[in-house]
Amino acid sequence: MIKVPKAVALSKKHMRRWPASLAVLVVLALQVAVPAQVLSLPRWLLPAMGAALLVPLVWMNPFHLSRDEPWLRWVELALLGALVVFNGIYLAGLIDYLTSGNATDGMVLVKSALLIWVTNVVAFAVWYWEVDRGGPFARAPEHEHEVERADLLFPQMTAEIPGWEKWLPGFTDYLFVAFTAATAFSPTDTMPLSARVKALMTVQSAISLLTIAVVAARAVNVL
Template sequence: MSKVPKAAAASNRHTRRWPASLAVVAALGLQLAIPPQILDAPRWIMPACGAALLVPLVWTNPFHLRRDEAWLRWIELALLAVLVGINAVYLAGMIGVLTAGDTGDGKVLVKAALLIWVTNVVAFAVWYWEIDRGGPFARMPEHDHEEERPDLLFPQMTADIPGWERWLPGFTDYLFVAFTAATAFSPTDTMPLTARVKTLMAIQSAISLLTIAVVAARAVNVL
């Protein structure tokens, strides 16, 4: 049985789109589980808008990144704006419930806070995946893109470790960065280098802190 070269295997892992698409679908699905007490509106409207933006991305690059077109990148950014906007609306609605004193059911607040936190992680993971060094297409060594400066400094980029010479970050790596930023409210093993990623990470940490420290803590007190 022939073995796949390490460089080809690394490139194959790097070009996978389906993990990012699956994460976005999961985040949009979670919006349908937001308690109706948090937002007095049909819960399917905003997830439907996000799903409509996701369809052309999956249609053109269902499993691996093959087509690089400018309009695809704009759709991706619009999808991210929808996800972040959905989360902001629900977070504002939950804070409104708290300030109105309507906190009789703490389970509702805990559930809403958890869904908002998970969506926050997924949305910013896609942000980091999309903008680091110009996006997933620009990071591919086989494409003739002008290489941009790294936005994130991964540990694999700082040391000469055998077996990691041709390593490229995949979506799972960016998901881990988003998870640690939302949990520790700061970078952990991966450092932000550019102003745009520092700004995004600050916004993500602020949303996570507000959700956990203010909303979830209040909900636990109600319980």
């Protein structure tokens, strides 16, 4: 039995694309469930656009990031931009629904807010995963790429803990960063270093804060 070096195993785990692709597919599927009361665009538009943009990404690297093409990163960033813009439109529709005096169905409010919040977390998790140090392909040590400066400072990168010397962040780590930014409205254990990630985290926290504030305002009104 051939024993795979630990560093190689960690790198292969870090290079998996399918968790990010699966997360995006789940979010696109959730758009079908957006209540009609806050929907100002055709229901099929975002899932269709997202599916069209995901096709080249999955076709080139279905499970692992074995090939790198600069245009693929632009395709993915375009998908993420579309997700955030559409999510902002849904949030505006939710706020309009709340302030119009027609918000009599609590389930519509809770369902809409939950969908917007989940979409917000996943979209920015993929965004952090894609931009940090030039993307997952550039971060892999076996590829001859000039690694950019770190955009996010993970605690594993600063602590000299046995067993974590060759650690690389995977999609789950970026998902946790996005989750904490959406719940605490600020970074927790992982610090943003670059201006672009600080801007992304600001936008994400603002969307999350507005979404939760809408639900809280309605809850106070009902009580």
